[in-house]
Amino acid sequence: MSQSVAAKIDPANPPDGFLAPRVLSVRHYTDRLFAFTTERQASFRFRSGEFVMIGLEVNGKPLLRAYSIASPNWEEQLEFYSIKVPDGPLTSRLQEIAPGDHILMRPKPVGTLVFDALLPGKRLFLFSTGTGIAPFASIIRDPEVYEKFDHVFLLQTCREVAELQYGIDLVRSVREHEFLAELCRDKLHHIPAATREPFENSGRIDAWIEDGRLAGIAGGELSPETDRVMICGSMAMLQTLKAVCEGRGFQEGSNADPGQFVIERAFVG
Numbered sequence: 233m234s235q236s237v238a239a240k241i242d243p244a245n246p247p248d249g250f251l252a253p254r255v256l257s258v259r260h261y262t263d264r265l266f267a268f269t270t271e272r273q274a275s276f277r278f279r280s281g282e283f284v285m286i287g288l289e290v291n292g293k294p295l296l297r298a299y300s301i302a303s304p305n306w307e308e309q310l311e312f313y314s315i316k317v318p319d320g321p322l323t324s325r326l327q328e329i330a331p332g333d334h335i336l337m338r339p340k341p342v343g344t345l346v347f348d349a350l351l352p353g354k355r356l357f358l359f360s361t362g363t364g365i366a367p368f369a370s371i372i373r374d375p376e377v378y379e380k381f382d383h384v385f386l387l388q389t390c391r392e393v394a395e396l397q398y399g400i401d402l403v404r405s406v407r408e409h410e411f412l413a414e415l416c417r418d419k420l421h422h423i424p425a426a427t428r429e430p431f432e433n434s435g436r437i438d439a440w441i442e443d444g445r446l447a448g449i450a451g452g453e454l455s456p457e458t459d460r461v462m463i464c465g466s467m468a469m470l471q472t473l474k475a476v477c478e479g480r481g482f483q484e485g486s487n488a489d490p491g492q493f494v495i496e497r498a499f500v501g
């Protein structure tokens with residue numbers, strides 16, 4: 233099937249209702265994953281962990297998909313972490329972007345993976361698979377998370393070891409950051425695990441919870457009394473971990489009604 237290429241976006245004249253930030257950098261991690269940064273227009277505000285609709289102009293029309301903003305809300309640039317779906321309407325084209333190009337972006341971010349949707353707690357658990365780490369890349373770079381919680385545990389599972397590199401680089405950059413390093417010391421804990429290749433950690437997150445490995449590292453079983461959980465991944469992963477949380481007495485929260493855990497799909501399908 234031949235696919236039309238994306239048209240160059242004129243930043244001086246974007247379609248009505250869109251921003252058109254300029255791409256600043258692109259980094260390809262694997263043949264399925266890449267990250268990129270864009271300029272952030274001064275008017276664009278968001279809460280760490282939210283997502284926004286971004287895309288390109290294809291056949292004269294905006295082609296948009298939901299994307300978590302991976303950068304924290306204090307950063308001057310925006311960062312996104314993306315899958316490359318072969319034949320995916322957007323990502324087959326988006327993976328071609330280069331510095332100097334422009335993307336389309338809706339000006340209104342939304343989402344449930346935000347502090348406002350959680351009650352206060354002592355330990356925060358961030359459970360992700362694949363690109364589901366993107367909203368947590370924002371949250372672990374927000375100083376507020378280290379004010380609100382004594383410990384932050386970031387778990388990411390991927391099939392292959394190479395797919396964990398974005399998270400490994402991210403956590404290293406937080407630990408070396410001039411301001412965040414001090415704030416996150418002894419508080420930020422990273423557990424990357426591969427499910428289909430040998431690695432220092434292996435297995436799915438529900439297995440880590442049920443067999444006690446997570447409790448061993450975190451210093452106690454998950455409890456709605458002290459712990460808050462954010463979950464981002466495939467539909468199957470969300471359903472499994474939602475059931476695990478509810479089985480332990482956690483109640484789901486929302487922006488309107490904060491609770492003990494929140495979930496968001498990393499993609500539809």
Ligand SMILES: Cc1cc2nc3c(=O)[nH]c(=O)nc-3n(C[C@H](O)[C@H](O)[C@H](O)COP(=O)(O)OP(=O)(O)OC[C@H]3O[C@@H](n4cnc5c(N)ncnc54)[C@H](O)[C@@H]3O)c2cc1C
Pocket residue numbers: 283297298299300301313314315316317319320321322323324362363366367496497498499500501
């Ligand atoms: C709230 C929300 C936040 C999202 N945030 C991100 C993000 O930060 N980064 C990102 O890459 N995608 C994210 N997505 C998915 C994104 O919206 C698109 O689906 C993705 O960019 C692929 O677009 P496409 O048009 O190429 O293919 P689509 O037609 O949208 O998808 C084709 C198929 O590819 C698979 N797929 C899509 N996205 C992914 C993914 N991320 N990981 C694994 N398989 C996938 C699904 O099976 C899907 O049915 C998010 C989705 C939602 C609902």
